[in-house]
Amino acid sequence: MEQSVTVFSSFSVQDLSFLGEAALRTLWISFLSITIGSVLGGFFGWALYEMKVWGAIFLNPILDVFRSVPLIVQLVLFYNFAPIVGLNLDAFESGLVVLTLYTSALVANVARGGIEAVGKPMRITSRSLGMSYLQDMRYVVFPIGARAIFPSWVGVALGVMKDSALVSVLGYVELVKASQVLITRTQEPLLIILVVGAFYFALSYPVSRYSAKLEKRWSQ
Amino acid sequence: MFEYNFHWRPVFKSLPDLLEASITTLQVASLAMLLGIVIGFILAVSRLRGNGSVYWIATAWVELARNTPALFQLFFFGFGLGALGIHFSPYAIVLAGLTFNTAGYLGENFRGGFEAIPPTQLRAARSLGMNSWQAYTRILIPQVIRIVYYPMTNQFVWVVLMSSLGMLVGYRELTGETQFFASKTYRIFEYFAVTAVIYYVMVKIILGLSKFCASRFFRY
Numbered sequence: 001m002e003q004s005v006t007v008f009s010s011f012s013v014q015d016l017s018f019l020g021e022a023a024l025r026t027l028w029i030s031f032l033s034i035t036i037g038s039v040l041g042g043f044f045g046w047a048l049y050e051m052k053v054w055g056a057i058f059l060n061p062i063l064d065v066f067r068s069v070p071l072i073v074q075l076v077l078f079y080n081f082a083p084i085v086g087l088n089l090d091a092f093e094s095g096l097v098v099l100t101l102y103t104s105a106l107v108a109n110v111a112r113g114g115i116e117a118v119g120k121p122m123r124i125t126s127r128s129l130g131m132s133y134l135q136d137m138r139y140v141v142f143p144i145g146a147r148a149i150f151p152s153w154v155g156v157a158l159g160v161m162k163d164s165a166l167v168s169v170l171g172y173v174e175l176v177k178a179s180q181v182l183i184t185r186t187q188e189p190l191l192i193i194l195v196v197g198a199f200y201f202a203l204s205y206p207v208s209r210y211s212a213k214l215e216k217r218w219s220q
Numbered sequence: 221m222f223e224y225n226f227h228w229r230p231v232f233k234s235l236p237d238l239l240e241a242s243i244t245t246l247q248v249a250s251l252a253m254l255l256g257i258v259i260g261f262i263l264a265v266s267r268l269r270g271n272g273s274v275y276w277i278a279t280a281w282v283e284l285a286r287n288t289p290a291l292f293q294l295f296f297f298g299f300g301l302g303a304l305g306i307h308f309s310p311y312a313i314v315l316a317g318l319t320f321n322t323a324g325y326l327g328e329n330f331r332g333g334f335e336a337i338p339p340t341q342l343r344a345a346r347s348l349g350m351n352s353w354q355a356y357t358r359i360l361i362p363q364v365i366r367i368v369y370y371p372m373t374n375q376f377v378w379v380v381l382m383s384s385l386g387m388l389v390g391y392r393e394l395t396g397e398t399q400f401f402a403s404k405t406y407r408i409f410e411y412f413a414v415t416a417v418i419y420y421v422m423v424k425i426i427l428g429l430s431k432f433c434a435s436r437f438f439r440y
Binding site: 076165176 | 224283284286287288289290291292295296299300301302303304377381382384385387388395398408409412413415416419420423424
């Protein structure tokens, strides 16, 4: 009897759970970077609005870098920069830092637009009704501005979710990286790639449709 | 301060190659953009006026392009179609992926542009004796271009940044070339830092040119 060794094994049920775990990692890194990045971005947006001169001189150019350099270059750059300054970050942590800053740079612009969307007369009125600056921000600007920018914020969040695929460059085994591993083993690229694409689509499409619907309803 | 010694000389030695690669980046991005504009226009019109299968194909294209990662789309054209025996060169993969993505996003932009123009204009043009072609090219499209001009500029910037994914399918545009040199010399940080600067400058030039052109085209 001759024993045969198969190098490639076909797609099995265990692989689905491997893909599932990877999908959870994609969700986890996207969730963290979108949450932290949005808070940070909201703060940056407020700073851009309130500190016109300093924002234009310092903050905006810095945020601009994140918007005009490819994410993949940012990731590789930071991943190799961190050890230079003595930080010991693994692929997940570097990816998280870069994605968070990237999100915050995108959200900052959106958030500033949101604050600008609240009319000046409204703000003057709320202040003359005796509201403090913080109350004005909390009870007038936030509800109106958040509603105005919600659709574009959803767009940014979905974009970051999709861009998180690039963290695979650093070796973090999220969905796309996992698919690469499986393709190498099973030699069935089309099937696996379609499964991965379907996952992103199933996540992104309903959310974008829902936000488009909300936008339409709110604009009436 | 750092225990790391920066070596910039190999980077400056290969700077001409990097600049040449950035021309490659611009070339592939421009071609993808041009194709994307043509296809995006067709998609927009098919979604607005088409019916049956034409409408569904255009809708599926737009939604797939917008709701899956660009990296996935590139891998699909690269490895996915390879399973069916269709093999593209790295250049063709990048071009096809970028065009597919851009056409989808622009299709949605153009549709918004067409919808922003009151339908009475088309009817008025037709009742003045213009045929459909004249009404589109003389009345609708000039107005649509004005509406979608800035989104189109942004899209072009995205295409330039997205072309960096070529690195992952073995195409030597700016990022791919950088990766090539970086892995030859192990000066990863230095190379990618210079590349980031090149991208930043490229994006600034594109935005500046676009502003200049807008001030010329849309004077009145």
